[in-house]
Amino acid sequence: MSWYASLANRWWPPRWLYATYERSVLGHLDRSALPRHVAVLADGNRRWARMNAPGQPLVAGYRAGAERLEEFVEWCDDADLQVITLWVLSTENLQRSQADELGDLLGVIEQLVADLAATKRWRVRAVGALELLPDDMASSLQTSSDSTAGVDGMQVNVAVAYGGRMELRDAVRSLLLEKAAEGKTLEEVAVTVDIDEISQHLYTKGQPDPDLIIRTSGEQRLSGFLLWQSAHSEFYFCEALWPDFRRVDFVRALRSYTQRERRFGK
Secondary structure: OOHHHHHHHHHOOOHHHHHHHHHHHHHHOOHHHOOOEEEEEOOOHHHHHHHHOOOOOOHHHHHHHHHHHHHHHHHHHHOOOOEEEEEOOEOOHHHOOOHHHHHHHHHHHHHHHHHHHHOOOOEEEEEOOHHHOOHHHHHHHHHHHHOOOOOOOOEEEEEOOEOHHHHHHHHHHHHHHHHHHOOOOHHHHHHHOOHHHHHOOOOOOOOOOOOEEEEOOOOOOOOOOOOOOOOOOEEEEOOOOHHHOOHHHHHHHHHHHHOOOOOOOO
């Protein structure tokens, strides 16, 4: 490829053209049809690092991904969404063999949550099996979450050490302990427990289920994300690696959602 062609590919189309397109699409969206809760699997940070920062530690990809997550929160706020959930670390990720890589990733996540909370614009909450994290990190995440408890803004869930099966396990355990405290026997619980009671013990209790789930990097699976809550969600899969996910991609996801007829299993 010639030098001129390489330069043209880098700068075309120009940012102002994308911005004009974004505003046009957003302006024609039916705001009443937008999702209340959007969840995202921000996938592809490691692959992005290998492609865009060869020879550098993979933390370069995690940092680029965190920067894009902060931008994504802004985009969601601009669209007047009520709740967003960002999956940044699965329980399986905790089993990575390279301790240095995991430590770098945990550091990036801790800073991301602190930065989001520091804006005092959103209610930030770390959700997941935080007991699996190093004690100092779990404490930091809790402190950041607590600092936004009184904020009247969009709910931002950051799923850390999260696994769908583990969430269901924790929900059942919490429900059984609650019923035991009420003096209920196991037999009584087995007969009377209903769906709403289980929902009240999920990490996202009290919040609407996700209307739209976005996954980047071309993968077309949920990998256990929000197993219970996603029963009637709409899905949008994007080829871009997460650090390359643009606002125009987000706008297209919203447009796709508003054009669908939701049946809720009926």
